[in-house]
Amino acid sequence: MISHVPDFKRPLLRPPPRNPLPFLPRPRPGREPGSSFDFVGTAHFTGRSIYDAIQAASSGLNSGVAVELDRARFDGLNRMGYSVGPQLRARAEGEFVAATDAFGNRDGDIWLLDWSIEQIDRRVRMTLTPQELWRWRSVSSDISPYEIKGAGLWEAGLKDEALHYLDFTTSAMREYFPSLYRVLIIERNLLMAGRLMEVESQLADPQARLPVLMGMAHIEGVRELLREPERVSEGFDRYGLNYSSPIRIRRARVN
Numbered sequence: 001m002i003s004h005v006p007d008f009k010r011p012l013l014r015p016p017p018r019n020p021l022p023f024l025p026r027p028r029p030g031r032e033p034g035s036s037f038d039f040v041g042t043a044h045f046t047g048r049s050i051y052d053a054i055q056a057a058s059s060g061l062n063s064g065v066a067v068e069l070d071r072a073r074f075d076g077l078n079r080m081g082y083s084v085g086p087q088l089r090a091r092a093e094g095e096f097v098a099a100t101d102a103f104g105n106r107d108g109d110i111w112l113l114d115w116s117i118e119q120i121d122r123r124v125r126m127t128l129t130p131q132e133l134w135r136w137r138s139v140s141s142d143i144s145p146y147e148i149k150g151a152g153l154w155e156a157g158l159k160d161e162a163l164h165y166l167d168f169t170t171s172a173m174r175e176y177f178p179s180l181y182r183v184l185i186i187e188r189n190l191l192m193a194g195r196l197m198e199v200e201s202q203l204a205d206p207q208a209r210l211p212v213l214m215g216m217a218h219i220e221g222v223r224e225l226l227r228e229p230e231r232v233s234e235g236f237d238r239y240g241l242n243y244s245s246p247i248r249i250r251r252a253r254v255n
Helices: 047-057 071-082 086-103 117-127 130-155 159-176 178-201 216-227 230-239
Strands: 037-042 064-067 108-112 210-215 247-251
Touching (some): 037 047, 037 216, 047 086, 047 130, 047 210, 064 086, 071 086, 071 108, 086 108, 086 210, 117 178, 130 178, 159 178, 178 210, 178 230, 216 230
Parallel strands (some): 037 210
Antiparallel strands (some): 108 247
């Protein structure tokens, strides 16, 4: 039953102003923001990145692992890994889940830093212009060969050469699809930097180290935001973002 029917003779109200959750994370006193993190940039699902991720996460000095995933992708990739043989598991689940596996049987936390696919899609649909949508249909096929070439060079260990191609795709997105670049790079950088600030504030041991795995396109932007934490709060206000805490998956050692 409809409990209230609006009076359509009265003028409609404008949508209410954004009421964001307060941006709570603050740098921990006595600790340089971001100094607890060891960043590992990846080219997704390449063998080279899987190897780098496993090496970074398996160090006995780490108190956990932080990755560019949300819970649905984390669970889905885990299921994907268990659906194949042991030799193929790391390749099926990708570098982020491989890193959490490599953390092993230890006390610690897995931190998930990203929005869900649905949240990203919603933000893109809110910002994408008709001109960008038309342009994407016209030129997206011209960009993918650069990504494929870059991934191949990365796989071969030629990271500097690979970045030439991978950076081209990011630059093309920034130039031709600024709304897409805003959501996929700028806004997600802000979110992940904010969540890393919260993660760092919860590290009890001042000597704790935490590997942070994310795509190469995010590494430098997130590092810069952590060096200037006030820019994170400013960015949330500028782009109308609401803050939410990272997802924390607790790991306990089993003897």
